[in-house]
Amino acid sequence: MKIIKSFFLGLALSGAVVCAAFAQDSASYKIEHYSMSIGRDGVTRQTSYSENLYRNGSEVLYVRNLPANVSNRDKHERHDERHFDSTWSPQLITLKKNGEVNFTYLDLENKIRIEVPKVEFNTVGFSGSWANSFSLVDPMILKKMSKKEPGPKANTVWYEQVSDRGLTRILWDEKNKIASAVEVSNKEGTMKNRSSSELISLNSNNPLFTKANTFTSKVISDYRD
Numbered sequence: 001m002k003i004i005k006s007f008f009l010g011l012a013l014s015g016a017v018v019c020a021a022f023a024q025d026s027a028s029y030k031i032e033h034y035s036m037s038i039g040r041d042g043v044t045r046q047t048s049y050s051e052n053l054y055r056n057g058s059e060v061l062y063v064r065n066l067p068a069n070v071s072n073r074d075k076h077e078r079h080d081e082r083h084f085d086s087t088w089s090p091q092l093i094t095l096k097k098n099g100e101v102n103f104t105y106l107d108l109e110n111k112i113r114i115e116v117p118k119v120e121f122n123t124v125g126f127s128g129s130w131a132n133s134f135s136l137v138d139p140m141i142l143k144k145m146s147k148k149e150p151g152p153k154a155n156t157v158w159y160e161q162v163s164d165r166g167l168t169r170i171l172w173d174e175k176n177k178i179a180s181a182v183e184v185s186n187k188e189g190t191m192k193n194r195s196s197s198e199l200i201s202l203n204s205n206n207p208l209f210t211k212a213n214t215f216t217s218k219v220i221s222d223y224r225d
Contacts, residue, residue: 027176028200029053031062031136038190053197056204058095060133063206064088084114084223086124092212093133101130105220106212113215120220136179136197137170145170156180166191173197 034048054061066088090106092113103126105114121128131138145159145168155175161168166186173180178197185192 025055025057025134025177026204027055027202028204028206029055029178029197030065030200032194032196032198034192034194036192052200054204054206054209055134056206056209059209060093061204061206061208062091062093063208064090084110084112086114089114090208092208093130095130095134101128101133103128104212106208106215108208111215113212113217114220114223115217116220124220135177136195137182139172139177142170142172151180153180 029052030050031053032048032050034046036044036046038044050065052063052065054063064087084105084107086105090108092102092104092106094102094104096102100118103116103121103124105116106112107114116124116126118128129138131140142159145161148158148160150157151171151173153173156171156173159170159172164187166184169181169183170179171181172178176199179195180198181194181196183192183194
């Protein structure tokens with residue numbers, strides 16, 4: 001689903017702890033993703049994209065940023081709900097009171113909520129971690145890393161972990177409980193991933209949180225042959 005969400009699988013906080021800590025949080029961020037790999041054929045491949053993250057208590061929403069010409073062309077090409085494309089559909093992630101996490105695509109053109117059951121999380125590339133969704137990384141991973149120098153902005157600090165596989169660096173925003181940057185590279189220098197967050201506003205301010213409740217509900221299996 002995203003570069004960052006598959007970095008630290010299996011390191012999720014318990015739902016009760018996360019809900020208590022984050023339930024009142026409301027903010028929006030611009031998330032930038034970049035990945036680079038050098039194949040055995042010597043070809044360097046680079047990918048980058050950005051999306052906005054909206055926090056709204058026990059819900060978060062990821063909305064891909066698309067060029068205007070792509071968005072307009074897509075609107076003309078999509079004639080019915082069978083043309084749902086998960087690549088750029090907004091993703092709504094909800095933490096329930098019992099600690100379970102719901103993952104939903106929003107088909108804005110057809111006003112449909114496309115629910116993804118837990119058994120399908122791996123299929124769509126979702127880790128199932130609320131902490132990763134809310135903070136880009138689970139804060140618990142920081143306990144296994146070395147605390148380094150202060151970051152460039154107030155209330156930020158660098159953490160680092162070196163392993164046989166390579167280097168992981170996280171710039172943690174202690175005030176807003178989010179990774180300002182995550183950098184992962186292998187020892188050979190043939191793979192680098194970076195994700196960064198920039199605060200837009202201390203207000204989620206996205207009408208989709210409310211509109212999504214009016215959409216027709218389907219499940220992801222309805223879109224398979």
